[in-house]
Amino acid sequence: MNNNFFNKPLVDNLIPLKIKELNSGKVGFYSIGLYAASLAYNCAMQTDGTRLLLAPRPGRELLGAFSKETLEGMDPDHVHTMLNMGTHLEGEKTVNNNLSDLILRCEIVVLSANSNHIEKDLYEACQLRRHLKREDVVLACLSGSFSHDEDTNESYVLCEKESNLAFFSGFHRHDALRNPLDSFTANFCHPNALTAMLGARILDSLSPNIQVSSGVHNVEGQYIKAAKNISSIFAGFSHAYHSKNPGLLPTLLTLLLNQCLDQAATVSVSRNDRNKLYDSQAFPLTELGYGVHRIEAALLRHGGLEKVRDHTFSQLTAMVADVRGSMMLPIVGNPTRNFQAGQILAERMAFLERCPHNMDEFLEWCESSGLNRGGLEGVKSLSFWPQIIKKYSIPIHDSSMTNLLYMSINGDKESKDTFFKVMTQSRELSNYCQESVRPSHSRRYAEALNNINVPEALDLIVKCIKSDAETSCSLEDFKISADESVCPTQQHQIAMSIIENTF
Secondary structure (H helix, E strand, O other): OOOOOOOOOOOOHHHHHHHHHHHOEEEEEEEOOHHHHHHHHHHHHHHOOOOOOEEEEEOOOOOOOOOHHHOOOOOOOHHHHHHHHOOEEEOEEEOOOOHHHHHHHOEEEEEEOOOOOOHHHHHHHHHHHHHHOOOOOEEEOOOOOEEEEEOOOOOOOOOOOOOOOEEEEOOOOOHHHOOOOOOEEEEEEEOOOHHHEEEEEEEEHOOOOOEEEEEEHHHHHHHHHHHHHHHHHHHHHHHHHHOOOOOOOHHHHHHHHHHHHHHHHHHHHOOOOHHHHOHHHHHHHHHHHOOOOOOOOEEEOEEEEEEEEHHHHHHHHHHHHHHEEEHOOOOOOOHHHHHHHHHHHHHHHHHOOOOOOOOHHHHHHHHHHHHHHHHHHHHHHHHHHHHHHHHHOOOOOOOHHHHHHHHHOOOOOOOOOHHHHHHOOOHHHHHHHHHHHHHHHHHHHHHHHHOOOOHHHHHHHHHHHHOOOOOOOOOOOOOHHHHHOOOOOOHHHHHHHHHHHHH
């Protein structure tokens, strides 16, 4: 998909004119969910609203995402400004904007639908761009969930499938966006640095309370958002169930944050266009605001270093803040909807003294507490989790917290008692946090120490002591028979064994 502000072949004398148009360009939000509507209200509070246009999808009300109570507390003048953003005159008649209107009048069109509609919307937008001869309009999305292909039973992030699709994200709370004194940051990511910089500049002009910076890591940004929506469920559970365990909670939240970033770094290193991100740009990424041009992690494998992660995206402050903020219990206002789902999970598990029977029961708990199933992107993504870690080769030790959450909901009946104990008992969960983040081969060295009376184990330890830089201490031939090994007895060890055999 071609998706930039300048279509080839470029006509030299038209480029300056296009740059001037971009400098005063408009942004359009299509579909209008709670986030887009709240952002529009922020713009209405701070500006005359002329830089932002809105278009609800057919059958949807422009302000329909707001509750009745929220609407009653909103300033009528700002609401009027929002309504003007979503309408235009045809003769003497006022009509609602549609997607065609946004493509005709805007330089950036943000498709704000969730994963239920985003691919259909993207296809329609591409068709309209071509029909209207407006292919220099840049399309972006907000969707923070994994997409799923029913025919192939494959899950993925859309920005990987459509590598030039822009991604817009930043931490926000909907009530904070309606606070005239609060501010938040966001990133506009596109794999072409120049497009990213120009797009961020346009979005940054929407409101003085919204600071937008550019980045090239659209795939990583969308993956982080999808993964953090799952992690915020666990964060909500942890805040509710383990609030009286002050030593455990920081560990849980730190792991949830780190594993989101490590997973995205694994996804990043496998990008087909990864080298192009760094080597084929008009200027270095440091000119976009990155502290360094590239951050890579490597592991020693088979006597040599192998690149396994690309952490360059982690310099995008708004992306990291989005993960961290979604796992915080706010002082005022409500936490994210996925966080609330985790709180409900904790309350019901404490009351029933068991895990949910399955995902459907968990969703019933959420709906009975007032959460709309369609807004729980993290819960939807969790359903696809086994496919995600397989597709992107996410290591078990980099996804251990999500694996535990997944198994507590989707595990078989026989193992649910184990996962309930690990999720709810402070000592077991703390041990799980400590042990599950170690690679399985690392634990095999510990296994050797625990079975020091077994000749094979003793030989391995002796070999490691005698090894030097030229002699590796390999685990390839190390194996303890079932009769000789120490079987896992603690609940967190049993849970880890089940997870490793499942994934």
